[in-house]
Structures are given as C-alpha cells and as structure tokens.
Amino acid sequence: MQKFWDRVITLLDSPSVVELSKSLGVNRSTLSSWIHNDRRPPMLIAMKISELTGVSLSKLENGFDWDYSDEDDEEEEDEVAEETSPLLAFVLKNIKTLDTEQLEFVRTVVEYLKNHPSTTPQR
Incomplete structure (x- = not known):
C-alpha cells in the first residue's frame, strides 16, 4: 500500500523534494522531515495538496480505493452530551x-484532525 507522501509525489509528478517544496511553498528541510518520518503536513498544506492534485484529503490520507461508507460509524453510537460548549x-x-459536498469536506477535516492532533493549530 502506498504511503501518503508516495501518493502526493506521484500525483504532483515531483521528482525531487526541492521541486515539491517549491510547489507547496514550504522549506525543503521541513518537507524532507515530514516525508522521512511519514508525518502529515499542517492542514493548510494538506488542503493545498488536495487542491493541486484534485484528490480529496480522504483519498490522499487513506488511498485511492478508500470509501468512508465501508467504515463503521462510531460517531453514530456516541451521544452528544446534554451540556455542550x-x-x-x-x-x-x-x-x-x-450540502452533501460541504459535509464530506467537514467530515474529512474532522477525521484528519482526529488522526493527526499534532497538526491542530495551537492557541
């Protein structure tokens, strides 16, 4: 199975980290670190990759064969607390x-943030 960065490099047809870093507008050493440690970029960079490739964040993260409808929806089992913020x-x-397209985007962002809490902006 291809890793996240393998999919990105293939989709952007970037033969080098230098070219990919220029395409994404990030420092070469930072990008290199993300790739070698299989770390995800911050959400804004991930969204830029999605925009440049035309591939959803879900498919970038999970692979091209991924379909969220195959997953068990644990969220449906969770009840919202009576007292919410x-x-x-x-x-x-x-x-x-x-609409449906917007909801899919929101779902993708929420899943991304759940799976990569270190990319969540700090206040």
Missing part, C-alpha cells in the same frame, strides 16, 4: 445547513 452548539446548529 457554545462552540459545539454553534457547529451542530450550523452543520445542518451544509
């Missing part, structure tokens, strides 16, 4: 207004 209440209220 104002931020969570805002998200839950407004999520109902999104």
Whole structure:
C-alpha cells in the first residue's frame, strides 16, 4: 500500500523534494522531515495538496480505493452530551445547513484532525 507522501509525489509528478517544496511553498528541510518520518503536513498544506492534485484529503490520507461508507460509524453510537460548549452548539446548529459536498469536506477535516492532533493549530 502506498504511503501518503508516495501518493502526493506521484500525483504532483515531483521528482525531487526541492521541486515539491517549491510547489507547496514550504522549506525543503521541513518537507524532507515530514516525508522521512511519514508525518502529515499542517492542514493548510494538506488542503493545498488536495487542491493541486484534485484528490480529496480522504483519498490522499487513506488511498485511492478508500470509501468512508465501508467504515463503521462510531460517531453514530456516541451521544452528544446534554451540556455542550457554545462552540459545539454553534457547529451542530450550523452543520445542518451544509450540502452533501460541504459535509464530506467537514467530515474529512474532522477525521484528519482526529488522526493527526499534532497538526491542530495551537492557541
């Protein structure tokens, strides 16, 4: 199975880390570290990769054969606590207004953040 960075390099047809770093607008040594340690980039860079390749974050992360409908939806089993934070209440209220494509994007971002907490911006 191809790794994340193997998929990115193939999709962007980047023969070198230098060219890929220029395409993504990141320092070569930083990118090299991400690749060699199989670390994911920050969300903004991941979104840029998705935009440049035309491939969803889900497919970049999980491979081209991945289909989220095959996974068990653990979230459906979880109940929302009676007392929610104002931020969570805002998200839950407004999520109902999104169309299917927007919901898929939100799902992708949430899954990415759950799986890569170190990429979450610090306050």
